[in-house]
Amino acid sequence: MKTLLSIIIIITSINSSSWAQEFRGLDKSPLDIAYLPDNFAHDRKFAPERNLGESAYIRVIYSRPQKKDRVVFGNMVKYDELWRLGANETTEMKVYQDIKIGGKTLIAGTYAVFALPNAEEWTIIFNSDLDEWGHYSYNEEHDVLRVAASVKANDAVVEAFTIQFEGQGDGKAVMSIAWDKQIAELPIEIISNPFLKK
Numbered sequence: 001m002k003t004l005l006s007i008i009i010i011i012t013s014i015n016s017s018s019w020a021q022e023f024r025g026l027d028k029s030p031l032d033i034a035y036l037p038d039n040f041a042h043d044r045k046f047a048p049e050r051n052l053g054e055s056a057y058i059r060v061i062y063s064r065p066q067k068k069d070r071v072v073f074g075n076m077v078k079y080d081e082l083w084r085l086g087a088n089e090t091t092e093m094k095v096y097q098d099i100k101i102g103g104k105t106l107i108a109g110t111y112a113v114f115a116l117p118n119a120e121e122w123t124i125i126f127n128s129d130l131d132e133w134g135h136y137s138y139n140e141e142h143d144v145l146r147v148a149a150s151v152k153a154n155d156a157v158v159e160a161f162t163i164q165f166e167g168q169g170d171g172k173a174v175m176s177i178a179w180d181k182q183i184a185e186l187p188i189e190i191i192s193n194p195f196l197k198k
């Protein structure tokens with residue numbers, strides 16, 4: 001009887017260990033989401049006084065690499081070379097309705113977002129290829145729009161790569177892309193529904 005019980009215990013322990021699933025650890029560049037209006041998903045539920053409505057105008061899903069005492073622009077992120085605008089999977093931007101970005105029209109849809117940064121100005125690229133890793137499969141023929149973003153120096157170091165929107169009122173906003181001591185800015189205008197509070 002003891003032998004039978006021992007065999008059952010051994011078989012059960014072998015089977016249960018084979019059922020155990022291993023998960024990857026925390027990524028070094030965690031995923032984040034930026035909304036226009038800023039903090040839309042949270043505030044729609046927990047700040048009803050903002051009267052945000054049922055849909056955001058824009059949602060950006062991106063990874064946030066860290067500076068970690070490295071020189072970012074002109075070194076880790078090379079000037080005038082294609083950059084995935086973050087880390088890991090290609091940054092994706094969902095536009096819920098037609099907008100003007102950098103003075104040009106971008107129709108509603110979901111786009112991969114890339115950049116060609118340099119010290120004075122960045123070119124931001126919206127591309128139709130989704131679900132890619134980095135920029136390794138980038139195909140210029142699938143570019144939907146390219147716009148220029150102004151660049152300015154920031155006094156404080158931004159440790160984690162950040163994308164953020166700031167409402168300016170009257171259907172206008174600014175998309176800020178910040179890392180290290182640089183901020184690239186793109187003006188945005190909502191075409192069909194200019195209700196956008198600060």
